[in-house]
Amino acid sequence: MTSDEKWDTPTLGSILTTKGGSSTPVNESIAKYTKYFDNDGNSLKKEESAEICSRYYELVTDFYEYGWGQSFHFAPMRKGDGLASAQLHHHYLIALKLKLEKGMKVLDVGCGVGGPLRNIAAFSGAHVTGLNISKYQIERARHLTQKAEMNDLCTFVEGDFNNMPFPDNSFDAIYSIEAICHSRDRVKTFTEIKRVLKPGGLFLSQDWIVTDHYSPDDSSHKQIIAGILEGDALTRLDTASHVESCLIKSGLHPLEVADYRSKSQLQWSHPLQAESGKFRASKLGRLCTHGLLYVMEKIRLAPKGSVDVHNMLCKGADNLVKSNQIDIFSPLFVTVARK
Structure with missing residues (x-):
């Protein structure tokens, strides 16, 4: 299976429904989410990061798939790569760096709807368990995995990565792709990962960080990062050195620490830009989506609040692109550590 294959890919019509089996209307959900942030996009309640994250993915998962x-x-990304092929190559690289083989037990921390998990399991033959705090994403991952006929290699568990429902020394290897940035306490998260990892096992994390070019005293920098926080359900962004120090404090031993944005021939934000060739990323594409959602809300084919969700995602995307233009942020900080 590859990222290019589409299993029940959502359409605009299918995403505009209540998420996660909740009876909460979309407009109420978006209001409850945005109350966690002030007018500048700064998180007000860092202690509630798990709820912030769960509420966010209840709203946006189908938009993400779309x-x-x-x-x-x-x-x-290499020149000529599409996003799906670049992601697939990256999944293979993760499997190789973790030295995954058939019969190994692997954990994906913050697995989303299981796209990387299925690719890594199919490539390596390892059994991969996905852990996720979002009930809706777990349900979606199970559905897509059944469609892909990969239930023999893939399992999904709903749970918090700071309190994992697994015994000590459960997994031969663990990885996490752009998920631990949601943690309010990285040392606690890494310590829990160490607990469930077998001695000698490898852990790979791809994380979001602010680069050395970021200045907390620069108001324009702070405004861009605040837009990323609100648009992507984050309570904070840390530096590379802080992430590495948290790994060491947890008792894990870093083997590789690298920012993979230097390994990309194209800018990492390329998929979000009109230059990517994706109509949905263009100004016209966004305008069409916004207009369609607005009309559907007015005639009650879409629940009230759908336009607000789209606006929130566009805000996050715009600030990600801005952060790349002045090189103050990276989503490609990779660490490999051993227990």
């Missing part, structure tokens, strides 16, 4: 596919992450 515009992004089933792998919700960035990847180093």
Whole structure:
């Protein structure tokens, strides 16, 4: 299976429904989400990061699939690469770096709807368990995995990565792709990962960070990062050195620490830009989506609040692109560590 294959890819019509089996209308859900942030996009309640994250993915998962596919992450891109092929190459690289083999037990921390997980399991033959705090994403991952006929290699568990429902020394290897940036306490998260990882096992994390070019004293920098926080359900962004120090404090031993944005021939934000050739990323594409959602809301084919969700995602995307233009942020910070 590859990221290019489409399993029940959502259409605009299918995404405009209540998420996660909740009875909460979309407009109420978006209001509850945005209350966690102030007018500048700064998180007000860092202690509630798990609820912030769960509320966010209840709202946006199907929008992500509609515009992004089933792998919700960035990847180093070569010239001529599409996003899906770049992601697939990245999944293979993760499997190789973790030295995955048939019969190994692997954990995906923050698995989304399971796109990377299915690719890694199919490539390596390892059994991969996906852990996710979002009930809706777990349900979606199970559905897509059944459609792909991969239930023999893929399992999904709803749970918090700071309190995992697994015994000590459960997994031969663990990875996480753009998920631990949601943690309010990286040392606690890494310590829990170490607990469930077998001695000698490898852990790979791809994380979101602010680069050395970011200045907390620069108001324009702070405004861009605040837009990323609100648009992507984050309570904070840390530096590369802070992430590495948290790994060490947890007792894990870093083997590789690298920012993979330097390994990309194209800018990492390329999939979000009109230059990518994707109509949905263009100004006209966004305008069409916005207009369609607005009309559907007015005639009650879409629930009230759908336009607000789209606006929130566009805000996050715009600030990601801005952060790349001045090189203050990276979504491609990779660490490999051993227990």
